[in-house]
Amino acid sequence: MNFSLSSKAIASSKADCLVIGLPEKGTWPDSTNQADEALGGLIKTLHKAGDLTGKNATTVTVPLTDQPWSRLLVVGTGKDTDRSPANYRKALIAMMAALKDGPSKSVVIALADTPVTGEEAVSSETALLSLIGRTLEDQLYTFSDYKSEKPAARKLNKVVVHASSAGKALKDAFNLGLATGRGMNLTRDLGNTPPNICHPEWLAQQAKKLAKDYDCIKTEVLDEKQMEKMGMNTILAVGKGSTQPPRLIVMEYRGGKAKDKPHVLVGKGITFDTGGISLKPGEGMDEMKYDMGGSASVFGAMKVLAETQPKINVVAVIAAAENMPDGGASRPGDIVTTLSGMTVEILNTDAEGRLVLCDALTYVKKFDPAAVIDLATLTGACIIALGNHATGLLANNDDLANELLAAGERAGDRAWRLPLWDEYQSQLDSNFADMANIGGRPAGTITAACFLSRFAKDYRWAHLDIAGTAWHSGKAKGSSGRPVPLLVDYLMSHAGK
Ligand code: BES
Ligand code: MN
Ligand code: ZN
DSSP states (O other): OEEEEEOSOGGGOOEEEEEEEEOSBSOOOHHHHHHHHHTTTHHHHHHHTTSOOOOTTOEEEEEOSSSSEEEEEEEEOOBGGGOOHHHHHHHHHHHHHHHHTSSOSEEEEEOTTSOOOSOHHHHSHHHHHHHHHHHHHHHTOOOOTTOSSOOOOOSOOEEEEEOSOOOHHHHHHHHHHHHHHHHHHHHHHHHHSOTTTOOHHHHHHHHHHHHHHOTTEEEEEEOHHHHHHHTOHHHHHHHTTSSSOOEEEEEEEEOSOTTSOOEEEEEEEEEEEOOTTSOOOSTTGGGGGGGGHHHHHHHHHHHHHHHHOOBOEEEEEEEEEEEOOSTTOOOTTEEEEOTTSOEEEESOTTOOHHHHHHHHHHHGGGGOOSEEEEEEOOOHHHHHHHTTTOEEEEESOHHHHHHHHHHHHHHTOOEEEOOOOGGGGGGGOOSSSSEESOOOSTTHHHHHHHHHHTTOTTSOEEEEEOTTTSEEOGGGOEEOOTTHHHHHHHHHHTSBO
16 A cells, blocks of 8 residues: 655645545535535535535545545544544544545545644644554555455555645654554554464564564574573473463563663563463363463554554563463463562462463563553453443553653553552462562552562553453454554653654
């Protein structure tokens, strides 16, 4: 697909399809007026006749003859007063639904001058171009690697987005949006790949591939022998129930100054979670292939960095293992010494995410991080608490928590904070070891984070529980690409100018 920005007058653009926005109530954007003029008042006529309502996220295709465009796609953009970035994105998604399998090969999209409500960071033309870029890539996503019959080739191959200028700031914003969409799509590809293919070593190979594709990414992979030498016994304990050995995958992007402390991303990479000996019920177990969603989002964010080259240092660490109930598997009651030296009584082998993450959290101390953010499909309880709309956020630092919440708001990829009060810690008491790996039914998301917090004392740390947001269930089953937009927004806000 060829994407570009253009600031040429609408009337002098040429494409199979021209896309304009039409408010239900409010002032028509300049581009809509320009198109109406070029079409001799056609839009006004159809609007008056009631054929075009402008209701948000509706689309109407109008065939044209003897014009620079074979058709006009009118996207309803709702009321000026009610056009939040989220509503505007709904209109963009409706536009993409109309375009993606349509007959047009080339399209000019004139929607970046539609006014959106909200602060500058989400309503400026740069913000809208970034959102348009991201939505273009993200809505064109398909995953058909494992279908023998491939979907018919897409006709659309050229997208020109109309902007007030094609200057550097707008281009950069548009390109960041496109890169974010592609990052999300990498995350989705990894998540959707079946678990007989996507195992820990396969994930390690994907990291090596990223390092090969982009010179600015360096990768190191620790195998089970190296982890044994170091004492990463909890990752090993989780991996022991599988014939697929665990891996610790490190990726580094160093675009900042040598002395800038890195932001560290830690991803849960359970490539399949059967629960182990504490076996999960069968229904819906296939979805546990998404239990590497945290690591998939780390991959997505790294790809965005590699493509856009911001001035920031970022280290990614992925704790990859498969949680299976083979003969070597951990038993409920096993006690394991973590990399930190603290001991853990594994009371439930299905609480494996925190076991692989705790050693990774200890390991990342060596990078002297500016902050550590871990991403994990950690608890079913998070879905009970927040459903599928918000990522759960827990942190040992208020500033970091607030930054991530704000990044999620701006990116339309929201998180919601839960408390990490000391009162919850005692739920992890064990009679036999320093702690148990489960804290009972009450506040399951919080006690999981309490467990992690014990390994994250030496730096600013936040935990994102993406159990409810990393994938969609039901008919639209598939990886969502979240929370790549949140991560990218956060990291970009820390990049040097
Ligand atoms: N990967 C699961 C969490 C999960 C469950 C994510 C359902 C998405 C949907 C995690 O490893 C797990 O099994 N957690 C247990 C923890 C419990 C044993 C304390 C859970 O949530 O039931
Ligand atoms: Mn589990
Ligand atoms: Zn899990």
